[in-house]
Amino acid sequence: MFVGRVSEFDTLNDALARADAGEPQALLVGGEAGVGKSRLLEEFAAAARRRGATVALGGCVEIGADGLPFAPFSTALRHLRRELPDQLAAASSGQEEELARLLPELGAGAREPRRDEQGVARLFELTARLLERVAADHTVVLALEDLHWADASTRHLLTYLFRTLRTGRLLVLATYRSDDIHRRHPLRPLLAELDRLRTVRRVELGRFNxxxxxxxxxxxxxxxxxxxxxxxxxxxxxxxxxxxxxxxxxxxxxxxxxxTDSLRDLLLVRVESLPESAQSVARIVAEGGSTVEDRLLAAVARLTEDDLIEALRAAVNAGILSPAPERDGYRFRHSLVREAVSDDLLPGERSRLHRRYAEALEADPTLVPADERVTRLASYWYHAHDAAKALPAVLDASVEARRRHAYSEQLRLLERAMDLWDAVPDDVRATLRPLDYAEAYPPCGCDPATTPLRYLDLMAEAAVAGRLSGERERSLKITKRALRLLDEEHDPLRAAWFWEQRSRLTQALARGDGWAELGTAQDLVRGLPPSEVHAEVLASAAGWSMLHRPGPDAMAAAESAVEYARMVGAHDIELNARLTLGGLMVDAGDIETGLAEMYEVKERATELGVDLVVARAHVNLPSVLEGIGRSEEAAHLLREGVHITRRLGLLDSEGWVWGNLAESLHSLGRWDEAAQAAANAQRLEQSAKPRTGGSIRLACLAYDRGDPAEAARRLADARSFFGTHDPMPQYALPMRTVAIGVAAAEGRLPDARAELLAALDTGLPPGTQRYGWPLLLAATTAEADAHGEAETEPGRPEVLRRIRQAAKSLATSVPVWRSFDQWLRAELARAEGRFAPDEWSAVVEAVEPLGRPYDLARVRYRLAEALLASGAGDDERARATELLRLVDAVAGHLGAAPLARSATRLAQRARLALAPAVREADRGPADPVEELGLTSRERDVLRLVAAGHTNRRIAEELFISPKTASVHVSNILAKMGVSGRGEAAAVAHRLGLFPAQAGERLAAR
Structure with a gap:
């Protein structure tokens, strides 16, 4: 009889109904041991099946004190594969090798790529997408039991699912013992984190009345x-x-x-009433883990088949044991009884049972499922207290954990191996090889096939596992301890490897910028023969310098990294270094050569399947293109990058791509799309730096749209993500640029000057011109807008002098940088009280070909202002009127409220009409072209766009340059409020702008 639980059952049924409607649900069911969590889950699962849902049940497996990596997910996915084979096969198509880390049946085995920080994120993302696809048209309940036993990898994956599932008819349900969650239990912080998610509901089961x-x-x-x-x-x-x-x-x-009043006696009373053979079998099952397979139990019990069956029947009939639902084996009906039986064993009895389990499994590895074999064998030998047998078994289990991206479990197993190390005889350790167990083995000039595994090799592997699992503090401690040991021996390559790891960890933990550590690593490898460690150190140094201090030293490091990587055949390091080298070439002014190098790396990495370099190419190459003003080309690559990084499950890379796409779309005047892209960069919630970029872009958009308070809030978010430990120019300079604009908009010119001077005191390194020019322009504009205010005058000459001095150090080798140089000169003149129409006219001419509608509108406004301020005649007034009409149209389309207001006020002061006056008697049907604000030349260009002509063909038809044609097309798209040429053509045809042209095409068809 199912008793009580009415409100809890209603909550579960409500969640199922919501999931069935396509809204993913997440629930946590907690309660003390024995309160009825499993029974509630059983009843709900039966009810869900009656309603047509597929229930995939998985339980966290306890093996001694070890959790089996991803055990509940593996079991649940195996169930889904049986219940929905076609759906699972379709959902996993193309990603079988990666998903085989969770469900080995999907592939022969996951390939072993070079490990990276995004390996776990990639697996988690692919798992989430798999579940969403399986549950797209069929309601699925994913039920995970005994979360208090979950391994760290299972906890992390569950958290990821709770945070990221957005679509599908999916209900994720997990149970845990609330009375087991003591202050230091690893599940406790997870529960606290999930409590902050509005998408997760908690159900606490109370006791019966x-x-x-x-x-x-x-x-x-x-x-x-x-x-x-x-x-x-x-x-x-x-x-x-x-x-x-x-x-x-x-x-x-x-x-x-x-x-009796003793709980332990109460739990054991029915066990002790069993026949002795049944009690013995119960004790054996208690030490085998959560579930013991039938054949394994027979091998360990050493009873005849008839005697074993009789003993099992007695234990099952007494309600002590029950057949396992998912495999041929047995488990305790309630874990509390198993724990009581295990606690009742003598220490020697317990270790003897574990030895028998280990010996049986070694004699016949098929006794347990293949994906559990090495982990269980390691646990059995470890708890048998046989160090010589336990060490190799524990190391084998660590390799299996690494293969499955279960880096937290790998770290724990490696730490266990380090504890066992001194207890193992030398002759046993001499048989272990680094290539078998330590993928992070740093070369030391020895042959790893014949050199014995060393304690330092374990430390190296543990340091990487700690970094990849997020246990960076533990990893840093291991790294520091390894370097102390290396002080006693001469092994520069190994020491350099650990220093490079320490640099990464120092940056990740916000303890510094990591350069001092990289410098030590470079000193150690200097003068040594080529090696993979040497190449890695140089590549890291080049990458660091590109982001912090680009220049000749960075270029030299990148070139050396490429050379060394080629010598030792490290293709991924070589491609990474070449990508860095290409970006540095562009920064140095060798534009086309650098871009060609980066494009070649992108193609080569795609060909070789080096996923991380492919992803990085879709981040860095578009960023470089945006920096030199080729925003449309950058946006195209970034759209491609979104699909690639999402397919590969590289969340950090996808965050970078979205942030860079927001910047390019901002430049192209597609601000709504830019805001969405920036929000996507933050939504992924991976590392801080991609989120910093998204916040900076949202701050820029808010400022340009006239909301300085929102811009300041977004700027504060960016600074909180970014921190102060690693002042990279690509973030520090844009943040100061926004801060200058916000301070000026709020009338805080001294604060704006302070931001500028802080940036100039730090310096504008070579290669930072893409950030330096906007910074100087924002500061100069603030000074010019405040011209004439007495309280701001005393410090202005010095500020302008510093701006001019800084501008001399910035490159002007591409059109966008030259246009900023001219723009800055014109603003400096305005800041000194001089209106220079000729200078502003040159600026407009320089900005027109860039395809940046907002920048073009800003300089057109300044030109109109200069024309009117210089006492212009009728021709100049007419030109100013046309300019302000263009500015007003673009500002209105973009939502750039401050610019629109400025244009309106300037026209009012000059008594100019932004809209042509029409007498009511002469007013005919509205002209759609005029309503769109298109000029006569733009009408001609739109006609050719609607006919499907390219910019080059338009230029030939109208006797203009292709660049001018491109500018006209960009203005047309902005005024029409469309995102592309095809949409513009569709709008033109819908409005009937060119009926004869449409008739000609119809006749042609």
């Missing part, structure tokens, strides 16, 4: 119970469902042990 206990007892003994006995059992059990059952059965059978 007296009426519910009465009904439970009646169901157990199949008759109405004596009220006094109900009172007694309710008082002693305190409403715990499992204790109620044990007390009721004991009392009904007249067992005196039912009267």
């Amino acid at each position: 007296r009426d519910e206990v009465h009904r439970q007892i009646a169901g157990i003994i199949d008759r109405e119970p004596d009220p006094q006995r109900v009172d007694d059992i309710f008082g002693r059990s305190d409403g715990n469902a499992f204790f109620v059952e044990e007390l009721a059965v004991a009392a009904d059978e007249g067992c005196c042990a039912g009267l």
Whole structure:
């Protein structure tokens, strides 16, 4: 009889209904041991199946003190594969090798790529997408039991699913023991984190009241119970469902042990009433893990087949053991009884049983599922207290954990191996090889096939596992300890490797910028023969310098890294270094050569399947293109990059791509799309730096749209993500640029000057011109806008002098940088009280070909202002009027409220009409072209766009340059509020702008 749980069952049914409607649900069910979590889950699963849902049940597996990596997910996915084979096959198509880390049946085995920080994220993302696809048209309940036993990798994956699932008819349900979650239990911080998610609901199961206990007892003994006995059992059990059952059965059978006050005795009473052979089997099962396979149990019990069956039947009939639902084996019906039986064993008895399990499994590895074999063997030997046998087994288990991206478990196993190290005889250690166990083995000039595994090799592998699992503090401690050991021996390559790791960890933990550590590593490898460590150190140094101090030293490091990587055949290091080298070439002014190098790396990495370099190419190459003003080309690559990084499950890379796409779309005047891209960069919530980029872009958009308060808030977000430990120019300079604009907009010119001077005191390194020019322009604009205010005048000459001095150090080798140079000169003149129409006219001419509608509108406004301020005649006034109409149209389309207001006020002061006046009597049907604000030349260009002509063909038709044609097309798209040429053509045809042209095409068809 299922008793009580009405409100809890309603909550689960409500979640199922929501999931069935396409809204993914997540629930955590907690309660003390024995309170009825499993029974509630069983009843709900049966109800869900009756409603047509597929229920995939997986349980966290306890093997001694070890959790099996991803065990509940592997079991649940295996269930889905049986229940929905076609859907799972379609959902996993193309990603079988990676997903085989969770479900080996999907492939022969995952390939072993070079490890990286995004390996786990990639696996998690692919798992989330797999579940969403399987649940796209069929309701799926993913139920995970005993989360208190979950390994770290399972906890991390579950958290990821709870945070990222957005689509699909999916309900994820997990249970845990609340009374086991002590202050230091690893599940505790996870529960605290999930409590902050509005998408996760918690259900806490309480104990039964007296009426519910009465009904439970009646169901157990199949008759109405004596009220006094109900009172007694309710008082002693305190409403715990499992204790109620044990007390009721004991009392009904007249067992005196039912009267004891000892919980342990209560749990053991039915075990001790079994025949001795059944008790022995129960003790064996208690030490085998959560579930023990039938054949393994037979090998360990060493009973005849008939005797074993008789013992098992007695234990099952007594309600002690039950057949395992997912495999041929047995488990305790309740884990509390298993724990009591295990605790009742003597220490020697326990280790002897573990030895028998290990020996049986070594003799016949097929006794357990293949994906559990090495982990269970390692646990059995470890708990058998046989160090010589345990060390190789633990190391084998660490390799399996690494293969599955279960780096937290790998780290724990490696730490266990380091604890065992000194207890293992030398002759046993001499048989172990680094290539078998330590992928992070740093070369030291020895042959790894013949050189014995060293303690330092384990430390190297543990340091990487700690970094990849997010246990950076532990990894840093291991790294520091390894370097102390290396102080006692001369091994520069190994020491350099650890220093390079320490640099990464220092940056990740916000303890510094990591350059000092990289400098030490470079000193150690200097003058040594080529090696992979040497190439890695140089590549890291080049990458660091590109982001912090680009220049000749960075270029030299990148070139050396490429050379060394080629010598030793390290293709991924070579491609990474070449990508860095290409970006540095562009920064140095060798534009086309650098871009060609980066494009070649992108193609080569795609060909070789070096996923991380492919992803990085779709981040760095578009960033470089944006920096030199080729925003349309950058946006195209970034759109491609979104699909590639999402397919590969590289979340950090996808965050970078979205942030860079937001910047390019901002430049192209597609601000709504830019805001969405920036929000996507933050939504992924991976490392801080991609989120910093998204916040900076949102701050820029808010400022340009006239909301300085929102810009300041977004800027504060960016600074909180970015921190102060690693002042990279690509973030520090844009943040200061936004801060200058916000301070000026709020009338805080001294604060704006302070931001500028802080940036100039730090310096504008070579290669930072893409950030330096906007910074100087923002500061100069603030000074020019404040011209004439007495309180701001005293410091202006020095500020302008510093700006001019800084501008001399910035490159002007591409059109966008030259246009900023001219723009800055014109703003400097304005800041000094001089209006220079000729200078502003040159600026407009320089900005027109760039395809940046907002920048073009800004300089057109300044030109109109200069024309009107210089006492212009009728021709100049007419030109100013046309310029302001263009500015007003673009500002209105973009939502650039400050620019629109400025254009309107300037026109009002000059008594200019931004919209041509039309007498009511002469007003005819509205001209769609005029309503769109298109000039006559733009009408001609739109006609040719609608006909499907390219910019080059338009230029030939209208006798203009292709660049001018491109500018006209960009203006047309902005005024029409469309995102591309095809959409512009569609709007033109819908409005009937060119009926003759449409008729000609119709006749042609």
